[in-house]
Amino acid sequence: MERVRCMILSVGLPKYFLGEAISTTCYLINQCTSSALNFKTPIEKWRGIPAEYKQLRVFGCLAYAHVKQGNLDPKAMRCIFVGYPNGQKGYKVWNLESSGPRCFVTRDITFDETKMGYNSKEKMPELRSVISIESQVEVEHWMNSEQDIGEHVTK
Structure with a gap:
């Protein structure tokens, strides 16, 4: 819970993102090495292949999800990265704009990890x-x- 609290407070997200922060923390713990597993990750022990880190992003960072709309409509929606979905590739994001779904999963996304959404x-x-x-x-x-x-x- 200390990691979850740190993620929520450092980014400035409201408390209703607690579930997303817990889920993301569990995902990240499974990607980290453990002395109890001879300095292997739980994912590596389970699958037999080393974990990859290229998909990791900063929790709560600003993201732009690309959308396919009309020619004169915006091509991206401002979002906040809130985690990794279970059982599918992509990123879970929270839509900051009024149109579209509030929380969704996408692969077509650009991250700005220097800015936090909230x-x-x-x-x-x-x-x-x-x-x-x-x-x-x-x-x-x-x-x-x-x-x-x-x-x-x-x-």
């Missing part, structure tokens, strides 16, 4: 940078206007 802390640096840029422009404009006034006064 984490409000991710939005704050962008806001601060915009404010600092605007204030810097105002200061430069103010300094330039003072120099112009100083030039007019000395003449």
Whole structure:
């Protein structure tokens, strides 16, 4: 449960994603080596082949599920990656947009693992940078206007 709590809190997801976090944690535990299994993964012990890690993604990251709609409609929906489905290939995602199903499985997806879907802390640096840029422009404009006034006064 410590891993589950860490996943939910670090991403900033609401508590109703608890089931998805538990399922994903179990999936990840089965992909990790264990000293009780002579440093093999449970998947490797069960199947006899080593585990693959290329399909692993950051829980709660922003994802864009590709959709086939009309020519003038958007080609992707903003989603949050919430886990791995049981018994099928693909990724389980939570739709952030109003249209379409809320939770679905897809393989045709692009991940942005640098941004978290629900984490409000991710939005704050962008806001601060915009404010600092605007204030810097105002200061430069103010300094330039003072120099112009100083030039007019000395003449």
